[in-house]
Amino acid sequence: MNKLNIRIVATLLMVMLIFSSCDAIQNANNTQKGAVIGTTSGAILGGVLGNNIGNKKNSALGAVIGGVVGGVAGGVIGKQMDKQAQKIEEEIPGAEVTRVGEGIDIVFDETSGVYFETNKHDINAKSRENLNKLVGIFKEYPDTNIVVEGHTDSSGDDAYNLELSRKRANSVTSFLTSQGISSSRLTTYYHGETLPKYDNSTSEGRAKNRRVELGVVANEKMIEDAQQGQ
Numbered sequence: 001m002n003k004l005n006i007r008i009v010a011t012l013l014m015v016m017l018i019f020s021s022c023d024a025i026q027n028a029n030n031t032q033k034g035a036v037i038g039t040t041s042g043a044i045l046g047g048v049l050g051n052n053i054g055n056k057k058n059s060a061l062g063a064v065i066g067g068v069v070g071g072v073a074g075g076v077i078g079k080q081m082d083k084q085a086q087k088i089e090e091e092i093p094g095a096e097v098t099r100v101g102e103g104i105d106i107v108f109d110e111t112s113g114v115y116f117e118t119n120k121h122d123i124n125a126k127s128r129e130n131l132n133k134l135v136g137i138f139k140e141y142p143d144t145n146i147v148v149e150g151h152t153d154s155s156g157d158d159a160y161n162l163e164l165s166r167k168r169a170n171s172v173t174s175f176l177t178s179q180g181i182s183s184s185r186l187t188t189y190y191h192g193e194t195l196p197k198y199d200n201s202t203s204e205g206r207a208k209n210r211r212v213e214l215g216v217v218a219n220e221k222m223i224e225d226a227q228q229g230q
Contacts, residue, residue, distance in 0.1 A: 059189060060147040060215030064103035067217040073226035077102045077218045084141045084216065091133040104216040107197075110207040114172070121167035123175055131172070135179040143222035146181070147215035148173050149189040153206035154196065162192035172212050185219070 069077060078101075085104045089097045094112030098105045108114035113130035116122070123131065138146065150169030152161040169190045177183050198205035218226070 059191070059195065060149045060213045061100065061105050062215075063147045063187075063217055064100045064105050064215045067103055068101045069218065069223055069226070070102075073223065073229075074102050076226040076229060077222060080141070080222070081216070081218075084137060084144070087137050087140075088134065091137060092130050094130070102218060104214075106214040106216070107211055108213075109209075109211040114212060116168055116171075116210070119164070121164060121171050123171050128175070131175055132179065135176060135181060138176070138181055138185075143219050143225070144216050145185050145187070145219045146176070147187045147189065147217070148176070149191060149213050149215075151191055151195060151197075151209060151211050151213065152193050153209040154193045154200040155206060158192060162190065165192045166190035168212055172214075 068074065078099075081099060081102060081104055085097050085099050088095060088104070088106060092113045094108075095114075096107040096109075096112065098107075108127075108130075110116075114123075114127040116127075117124065138144070148169050150165035150167070150172075152165050154161075169188045173183075173186050173188045176186060193200075193209070196205075196209045197211070198208040200206050200209060
């Protein structure tokens with residue numbers, strides 16, 4: 001284990017100890033945790049993971065964790081993100097929606113509402129329908145930025161998978177902009193097979209790794225409004 005990984009593990013353990021030793025935090029909702037994280041070692045966690053997730057590549061989850069504001073402002077932002085995450089879960093039941101710190105991580109794989117046919121990058125009718133629901137939510141919460149990233153499983157050539165993940169991520173980004181989401185809110189990344197979440201040795205794991213992941217974070221206006229409202 002190299003020095004960087006040791007520091008990451010040490011930081012994670014420290015945060016886990018803080019959270020496990022405080023009943024108030026254990027029982028807190030996402031909004032309350034968003035406020036607490038920024039005022040403890042969670043700020044360190046955000047900096048470490050935000051810069052190093054994906055072998056120092058940018059990622060949706062890295063953007064969410066690295067964008068922590070913390071303090072009272074973080075709690076205000078967290079409350080708004082709670083509402084947005086709940087709405088996404090209600091509108092698109094197949095999506096894996098996770099509240100992380102002050103942001104939202106959304107995963108669409110081949111078993112959920114937005115997916116691609118094998119070796120394809122065009123958006124099919126069902127995926128278009130669900131993305132339109134997501135567009136409506138993004139318009140309802142305009143003070144957020146969105147990271148879109150594409151992934152593949154480990155089958156096939158590395159270079160081919162990297163290009164396929166780029167095309168899939170760009171397909172989602174292009175669709176969002178075509179439906180009125182400002183390109184200034186969107187950042188697109190692609191990783192091919194390099195950031196698996198599941199076991200590529202099983203068919204189920206490979207299907208889940210063929211995914212598009214979205215990160216939703218506060219933009220400058222939301223942060224400023226939250227800080228002014230403290």
